[in-house]
Amino acid sequence: MYFSNVIGLNDVKQHLIDSVQRGFVPHARIFYGPEGVGKLPLAIAYARYLNCSYRGSNDACGECPSCHKFDKLAHPDLHFVFPVVKSKVSDDYLPQWRKFLNKHSYFNINQWLSFIDAENAQGYIYAKESDEIIRKLNLKVYEAPYKVMIIWLPEKMNLTSSNRLLKLLEEPPANTIFLLISEDSESVLPTIRSRCQPINIRSIEKEEMVAALSVNFELSDDEANSIAHIANGSYTAALHMIESSEDNRFLFQLFVNMMRASVSGNIKSIKETANEIAGIGREMQKSFISYSLKMFREYFVANLNEPEMVYLNDYEELFGERFSPFINEKNIEQFNDEFSLAYRQIEQNGNAKIIFLELCLRATLLLRK
Incomplete structure (x- = not known):
């Protein structure tokens, strides 16, 4: 290099x-x-x-x-x-x-x-x-x-x-x-x-990112600009979007399942979702929690009607049209605190089934604020 x-x-x-x-x-x-x-x-x-x-x-x-x-x-x-x-x-x-x-x-x-x-x-x-x-x-x-x-x-x-x-x-x-x-x-x-x-080492400027993506992947200007915007300064994130869209969709689907189960308040659905997340391996669990924190931030900002400050792809944005109102000033800080705590507990090899069941139950309460 x-x-x-x-x-x-x-x-x-x-x-x-x-x-x-x-x-x-x-x-x-x-x-x-x-x-x-x-x-x-x-x-x-x-x-x-x-x-x-x-x-x-x-x-x-x-x-x-x-x-x-x-x-x-x-x-x-x-x-x-x-x-x-x-x-x-x-x-x-x-x-x-x-x-x-x-x-x-x-x-x-x-x-x-x-x-x-x-x-x-x-x-x-x-x-x-x-x-x-x-x-x-x-x-x-x-x-x-x-x-x-x-x-x-x-x-x-x-x-x-x-x-x-x-x-x-x-x-x-x-x-x-x-x-x-x-x-x-x-x-x-x-x-x-x-x-x-x-x-x-600061984040990569959008113009620098667009130039690199255009050269390395022969993307159109619109495609490169869209990816660079969502990647928000991380070339690793940009590569992930290009090469591993399945992983992002997997994390997104887990997030959707968790939020829908929590909104419904159905204990059976909540336990099934918690067990599903508990079974994906610790590093992937940490990735899921980080992804969820990002989604909470994006859906909260989406309510401010400032599209340039929102970093969502098409299917995340579509889900947010109905979901983003649930993330508001009454619960955003608590969502951040609860999911950050779960991240630390997973890092410390806590019991994943208990951690994610508790997290889903907490989310059920927070989504009703």
């Missing part, structure tokens, strides 16, 4: 290039921002540029031995840490990770877990990963100016791993660069955040 492969973010790219050319290379940076905006490809492009033998004014050369190794994500001084399952370490999945990254620059954790056939599990960075990090960083730089450790989603680290990483950040090995990629920086240990130079 090169800077030229990163969509938009020209100001951030130029800042990183200028800092390297000035000789200002912090030992740790944290790239933080919403999902799907290009934080990971940006970090890899930065790592490539740092170790390129013939850096250009806008990008790495693409011709030196270092760049050729980065093409395969197999540079001996490039290391990755990322969420895995079954209490394993990142290196156990390194071949799959390289294969996945070579096909996907923009993705989320659900897509990664699905790729390794772990879509019903939750990905974590386990305690034993810290031993691997220490082992790798105690090795001398093999051939490049810098040894680079890219940690994708440090918020998934457990406390033991976080504390050992903190010690490394406090006393970093020579010529070692840490690049942390976070979608929830508030969940990263504050002492870790304080030792990293923060770089806020």
